[in-house]
Amino acid sequence: xxxxxxxxxxxxxxxxxxxxxxxxxxxxxxxxxxxxxxxxxxxxxxxxxxxxxxxxxxxxxxxxxxxxxxxxxxxxxxxxxxxxxxxxxxxxxxxxxxxxxxxxxxxxxxxxxxxxxxxxxxxxxxxxxxxxxxxxxxxxxxxxxxxxxxxxxxxxxxxxxxxxxxxxxxxxxxxxxxxxxxxxxxxxxxxxxxxxxxxxxxxxxxxxxxxxxxxxxxxxxxxxxxxxxxxxxxxxxxxxxxxxxxxxxxxxxxxxxxxxxxxxxxxxxxxxxxxxxxxxxxxxxxxxxxxx
Amino acid sequence: xxxxxxxxxxxxxxxxxxxxxxxxxxxxxxxxxxxxxxxxxxxxxxxxxxxxxxxxxxxxxxxxxxxxxxxxxxxxxxxxxxxxxxxxxxxxxxxxxxxxxxxxxxxxxxxxxxxxxxxxxxxxxxxxxxxxxxxxxxxxxxxxxxxxxxxxxxxxxxxxxxxxxxxxxxxxxxxxxxxxxxxxxxxxxxxxxxxxxxxxxxxxxxxxxxxxxxxxxxxxxxxxxxxxxxxxxxxxxxxxxxxxxxxxxxxxxxxxxxxxxxxxxxxxxxxxxxxxxxxxxxxxxxxx
Amino acid sequence: xxxxxxxxxxxxxxxxxxxxxxxxxxxxxxxxxxxxxxxxxxxxxxxxxxxxxxxxxxxxxxxxxxxxxxxxxxxxxxxxxxxxxxxxxxxxxxxxxxxxxxxxxxxxxxxxxxxxxxxxxxxxxxxxxxxxxxxxxxxxxxxxxxxxxxxxxxxxxxxxxxxxxxxxxxxxxxxxxxxxxxxxxxxxxxxxxxxxxxxxxxxxxxxxxxxxxxxxxxxxxxxxxxxxxxxxxxxxxxxxxxxxxxxxxxxxxxxxxxxxxxxxxxxxxxxxxxxxxxxxx
Numbered sequence: 040x041x042x043x044x045x046x047x048x049x050x051x052x053x054x055x056x057x058x059x060x061x062x063x064x065x066x067x068x069x070x071x072x073x074x075x076x077x078x079x080x081x082x083x084x085x086x087x088x089x090x091x092x093x094x095x096x097x098x099x100x101x102x103x104x105x106x107x108x109x110x111x112x113x114x115x116x117x118x119x120x121x122x123x124x125x126x127x128x129x130x131x132x133x134x135x136x137x138x139x140x141x142x143x144x145x146x147x148x149x150x151x152x153x154x155x156x157x158x159x160x161x162x163x164x165x166x167x168x169x170x171x172x173x174x175x176x177x178x179x180x181x182x183x184x185x186x187x188x189x190x191x192x193x194x195x196x197x198x199x200x201x202x203x204x205x206x207x208x209x210x211x212x213x214x215x216x217x218x219x220x221x222x223x224x225x226x227x228x229x230x231x232x233x234x235x236x237x238x239x240x241x242x243x244x245x246x247x248x249x250x251x252x253x254x255x256x257x258x259x260x261x262x263x264x265x266x267x268x269x270x271x272x273x274x275x276x277x278x279x280x281x282x283x284x285x286x287x288x289x290x291x292x293x294x295x296x297x298x299x300x301x302x303x304x305x306x307x308x309x310x311x312x313x314x315x316x317x318x319x320x321x322x323x324x325x326x327x328x329x330x331x
Numbered sequence: 332x333x334x335x336x337x338x339x340x341x342x343x344x345x346x347x348x349x350x351x352x353x354x355x356x357x358x359x360x361x362x363x364x365x366x367x368x369x370x371x372x373x374x375x376x377x378x379x380x381x382x383x384x385x386x387x388x389x390x391x392x393x394x395x396x397x398x399x400x401x402x403x404x405x406x407x408x409x410x411x412x413x414x415x416x417x418x419x420x421x422x423x424x425x426x427x428x429x430x431x432x433x434x435x436x437x438x439x440x441x442x443x444x445x446x447x448x449x450x451x452x453x454x455x456x457x458x459x460x461x462x463x464x465x466x467x468x469x470x471x472x473x474x475x476x477x478x479x480x481x482x483x484x485x486x487x488x489x490x491x492x493x494x495x496x497x498x499x500x501x502x503x504x505x506x507x508x509x510x511x512x513x514x515x516x517x518x519x520x521x522x523x524x525x526x527x528x529x530x531x532x533x534x535x536x537x538x539x540x541x542x543x544x545x546x547x548x549x550x551x552x553x554x555x556x557x558x559x560x561x562x563x564x565x566x567x568x569x570x571x572x573x574x575x576x577x578x579x580x581x582x583x584x585x586x587x588x589x590x591x592x593x594x595x596x597x598x599x600x601x602x603x604x605x606x607x608x609x610x611x612x613x614x615x616x617x618x619x
Numbered sequence: 620x621x622x623x624x625x626x627x628x629x630x631x632x633x634x635x636x637x638x639x640x641x642x643x644x645x646x647x648x649x650x651x652x653x654x655x656x657x658x659x660x661x662x663x664x665x666x667x668x669x670x671x672x673x674x675x676x677x678x679x680x681x682x683x684x685x686x687x688x689x690x691x692x693x694x695x696x697x698x699x700x701x702x703x704x705x706x707x708x709x710x711x712x713x714x715x716x717x718x719x720x721x722x723x724x725x726x727x728x729x730x731x732x733x734x735x736x737x738x739x740x741x742x743x744x745x746x747x748x749x750x751x752x753x754x755x756x757x758x759x760x761x762x763x764x765x766x767x768x769x770x771x772x773x774x775x776x777x778x779x780x781x782x783x784x785x786x787x788x789x790x791x792x793x794x795x796x797x798x799x800x801x802x803x804x805x806x807x808x809x810x811x812x813x814x815x816x817x818x819x820x821x822x823x824x825x826x827x828x829x830x831x832x833x834x835x836x837x838x839x840x841x842x843x844x845x846x847x848x849x850x851x852x853x854x855x856x857x858x859x860x861x862x863x864x865x866x867x868x869x870x871x872x873x874x875x876x877x878x879x880x881x882x883x884x885x886x887x888x889x890x891x892x893x894x895x896x897x898x899x900x
Contacts, residue, residue: 259451
């Protein structure tokens with residue numbers, strides 16, 4: 040009796056099988072993209088990676104790719120400095136914003152402010168860069184020329200990663216169980232005592248994961264930094280010196296680079312990607328820890 | 332009670348200070364945000380007109396409008412979305428509905444998408460240049476730009492769709508199965524309609540990301556600001572237009588403001604629509 | 620406990636008529652379970668259950684939470700296939716056919732063995748579509764036939780008079796009790812021989828619960844019903860047979876199975892007696 044109606048059944052099983060086949064093919068393709076990217080980055084970098092020792096990227100006299108001098112360190116330091124500076128500014132501002140939404144603001148103000156942050160996160164980097172170029176850079180120039188500088192890059196980057204950190208911190212704080220907070224309040228803790236003693240520790244892995252993700256984003260950000268940082272290859276001595284980041288360097292030179300020069304640019308792309316992968320791996324581990 | 336008073340006053344003071352700092356930060360952020368928006372609106376409105384939207388750029392963009400650029404942008408978006416959506420959504424359906432969470436295949440795919448999501452857009456640009464433009468010989472074209480963006484969109488579309496499918500109550504799958512429905516039928520008639528708002532929201536978010544993208548298009552879709560004749564023509568995207576006007580064209584600020592205003596308004600509309608959709612699922616609208 | 624009590628009650632309710640089925644409690648096994656064990660991720664949830672479920676009767680599964688009653692139910696229509704990490708061993712024969720035999724397809728098995736869940740689970744579709752979707756899927760696509768089955772099953776569950784003028788309204792607009800009856804109707808539309816019910820009344824208010832309970836009584840004879848319930852009074856009211864499950868160690872075990880009267884009035888196992896009298900569990 041159960042074995043009856045083989046015919047309709049056969050058709051149905053076939054459709055199910057077909058569907059799963061299609062789905063699998065799609066998923067394979069999606070997974071393949073990552074491998075393809077890695078392959079092409081390595082493939083394009085290979086002429087240089089196989090020929091030159093890695094030391095050259097650190098040890099060469101300067102970055103003069105047309106004369107075969109490939110020192111990436113000034114650009115790497117530019118990348119790290121802008122990112123660290125932006126993170127230092129972003130972390131307190133974002134935490135304040137998240138705490139404001141979760142604990143301080145009345146409900147409608149909290150929703151409004153959260154919307155604002157979400158909209159801020161939707162502004163494209165080229166618009167931030169443009170605004171920095173037309174508004175921020177002239178302002179800094181009046182104060183301490185030339186204007187296009189490490190400081191301008193840090194400020195623009197801060198605005199760009201602030202929404203990421205704020206929204207992840209908000210999610211982490213909002214996920215703290217209500218009972219914990221009610222218990223803390225019942226013990227007579229003040230608002231800040233409750234936040235510092237209970238809410239922040241409970242949400243700390245989520246917040247940390249958000250900060251790491253933002254760091255990854257800052258390292259890889261290209262357009263906004265390219266437009267305001269001045270793009271001089273040097274180790275900056277003050278906040279007002281222009282710098283060039285790895286990503287900006289790729290954007291500036293790939294269009295005309297040939298031969299080894301092009302390969303070195305792909306090496307720096309590979310380097311950028313590995314840095315970002317390490318960071319997002321760390322964020323992933325933190326997330327896993329949180330859910331475990 | 333009386334002995335604790337000094338501690339208490341200190342606590343009140345401390346709470347006040349913290350509260351002040353928090354409100355100050357929030358005010359600062361809001362002020363900067365409004366400053367940016369006001370700047371864009373002030374600078375953009377002066378130059379924005381119907382002609383600006385319907386004429387092609389002249390004199391490197393200083394005069395004329397952005398019509399050809401809007402067309403190129405739309406074409407790049409179309410290529411990106413039409414390529415990415417089928418791949419991303421089939422992946423999401425497989426991950427959410429057909430593969431156990433801890434299966435090796437699912438883990439591998441999810442990991443690869445996770446890494447892909449973190450790849451900086453300039454690296455996508457490098458890859459797109461090496462693979463689509465050079466290796467596949469598509470050159471600087473709308474097609475290679477769109478395909479590069481498609482790779483960028485994959486993780487966003489796949490992860491939002493997977494999340495959306497997972498919000499569909501398991502009870503639907505169980506009852507459908509208990510009624511002897513095949514998984515295909517359950518998917519087509521129940522699960523996809525229920526997840527549709529989230530799928531739409533994810534799609535809109537993806538379009539927003541693609542619209543905002545510049546770095547990945549620098550050396551894939553190219554700079555040419557003429558009206559494109561085919562998908563193999565180079566076409567300049569709106570975001571790239573803003574970049575070019577402000578960096579490379581002296582006196583290009585006014586059209587750049589206007590273009591930025593157009594771009595931001597488009598993105599605002601898309602994001603607000605996406606939020607509406609995502610919100611719609613929570614109210615679980617009924618489809619008949 | 621006998622069925623007359625149910626038939627007595629029938630007069631006092633305004634549900635539509637239901638043709639009389641064969642006399643219930645004919646001790647002919649419809650489901651034979653042999654040495655059924657169930658593991659979730661390697662941990663046993665059900666340990667070597669052997670049980671016969673008789674045709675046309677209502678069999679109640681009782682016992683404390685977490686003793687594997689729901690798992691047992693899901694194993695019968697192989698809904699356990701959908702649960703990742705779930706491993707079933709042992710043999711289940713439904714009408715003398717092995718449900719784990721490679722030739723037995725889950726879709727067909729589930730058509731023969733309907734299931735009703737604890738929470739009403741109408742699909743977010745119209746009332747009509749809720750019933751027609753599974754029918755279409757099983758090859759019944761003719762409009763008139765679907766319509767007649769729809770009316771028939773809705774009458775069976777006493778929902779016809781309440782909803783016949785708004786069949787295209789969303790099923791989610793129904794009350795909890797109506798939703799649950801719709802789910803039962805949906806299961807009945809496929810003409811199953813066996814109906815599995817997982818605490819079908821526990822998410823309903825007492826009034827709705829009474830109506831559904833009555834409906835279940837009236838299905839006796841025509842369907843073999845296996846019902847999980849935490850409500851001992853309900854089990855006693857409606858069931859012909861009762862199976863008492865208990866957790867020993869981690870895994871659920873079948874402690875005692877027998878006629879309802881026997882289980883409730885003179886249980887042979889002391890755990891059963893203790894549970895029935897509310898001492899434990």
